[in-house]
Amino acid sequence: MNIFESFRLAFNGLNANKMRSFLTMLGVIIGVGSVILLVSIGQGAKSYITGEIQSLGSNLIFVMPGKIEFGGGQHPSGENKLSLDDVRLVGKKSKYMEYVGADIESSDRVKYGNKIRNVMVYGVTSNINKILNVPIVKGRDITESQVGGARKVVVIGKTVAEKFFGSGEPLGKRITIASQKFTVIGVLKERGQSMGVDRDDVVDIPITTAQSLYGLDRVSFIMGKARDSESVDPAIKEIKQIMGKRLKPNEFTVSSQGEMLGAFKNILSILTLMLAGIGGISLMVGGIGIMNIMLVSVTERTREIGVRKAVGAKTYDILIQFIIEAMTLSVLGGIIGISLGTGVSYTIKSLSSLPSEVTVWSVSIAFFFSAFVGVFFGVYPAWKASRLNPIDALRYE
């Protein structure tokens, strides 16, 4: 008997029990679909976050308060000891840094006339938009002397500009932040959405102004830009040395953009694997469903097996018939699962900012794994069927 006959027999067998075949297949469909979907979400999150980090600019170096170890460290305990003095010191002494700046991050109510918005308020040093590559499209950026004098000036994001002033002129207008009046001196270039947050719904004020506004004497982050890519590593060493004179080693962490990128990539790879694992478990459950149904099928068709043997079916013919039946269930389920998972993944991509990515490897692994599931869980019932003694099979009631 040739293989096409085996396929025809398998299809007839499955066709005879459409509902049951479908429900069995559903297990594989859900399994394969969830592998594809979850992996695509994990992959999407990974490429999204790495993209975000890369979009910040290049050769960036961050100094964070406390001791942070990427890839399995603990968050810092104790108080933040980073101050503007550190920023000035590093800026003055460093040979490898082009810019050194800092910011304070807060969220506050901003008012213009009767319009009120909740926006992100950044207290920044004058060079922060140069470090982060955000040009001013209108007006001017905050200057060093405005930082020095803790002036009440503000650079606004595009969304804030649109909401408050529409197509009107924002420069020179006065807006209220935490009951203080600020003069708009510039508008930032549009940056778009990021992780569901509008990055143009922001205002920048001088970091010194922010400190007095919120009663702080510390900064959230120190960040800077090395002169070039070769300078990144020596710059980190240098900063550690300079700041080490003022702070204990566990009071600050110096990290490059590359290190952060690597750390995030690691975390997200683990996340992706975990998601794939969850999908894998449901795929296995689907496989057990196939095995269950094949065992039922063998029992139910014992007489049929007897008849087939009586008219000349060999052990191999019976074996291959049942294996192909199981494989057809799982491969068909696999194909439907792949299309479904891919479809949902693209829907997520188009409806949200998460760029879910269906990867070739997840599709091929899911496909081969589903075929494997069919063979693996089909072999035992098929073997059981093929071993039946013809007369015992025929007599089976």
Added chain:
Amino acid sequence: MVNNSNPPSNSPLTKGGTSSSSPLAKGGDNMNSPLAKGGDNMNSPLAKGGDRGVNILEVDELVKTYKLDGVNVEAVRGISFTVKSGEFISIMGPSGSGKSTLMHMIGCLDVPTSGRIIIDGEETKDLNENQLAKLRNQKIGFVFQTFNLLPRATAIRNVELPMIYAGLSISERTKRAREVLERVGLKDRLNHRPNQLSGGQQQRVAIARALVNDPAIILADEPTGNLDSKSGGEVMFILQELHKEGKTVILVTHEQYVAEHAERIVRVLDGKIVSDEKVTDRRKSDNNSEIVK
């Protein structure tokens, strides 16, 4: 050895023995059996099959022992007989006599505990499982009491089944299945499923399936057991027709009436042969006859 001598030797005997000759059939009712016995193996008056000669089946000292709840049950205890090509024999016995077990072993569905079966020159003991499957496929055609058709397959698909395992192409299969189904009178039922057919029609599908690979032996196990007398008559008619065409038919039954459709009856009781005789007054079925039970 009998071939040439049969017709000539018979007529002198007949003439010499009595004034009545075999064409005088009815009067010769009682004359026939002494004649046959006197003629030793030369039993030609009844059938063409007799002079086809070759042993198609040899059963030698066959024993089958089952273990049932730890107790050995001897279903068949030393049975020997031979069937010649073209013969139509009945194996008869009450239920529990071991006749079905015997038939299953002849059909290679079951393995004997000891003894030999030779089918068309092949010693079954020497064959492995795949070779046995091939032998069932090529040399044996089964007809079962319960038909044993595949319930979800149409008549034509059921008849195709042995040819699938014989490796025939789909066009060849369809063609032959159609021909054979037409022969058993089911031309209009090709695409009916078993549950759309009467018992008699189902059994005719089963006979078509048994015939389709042109087997050496047709084994029919109580083929009329589940049928009404009219359908039973039709089935017996078909078997007799096949026999006339030269097929070897082995029929297993517990009914004297059915058994008498054959040329020879082997009676089995408690796993042993108790008699092996020619049928003196063969019953004939035509397409409309009924089996009277």
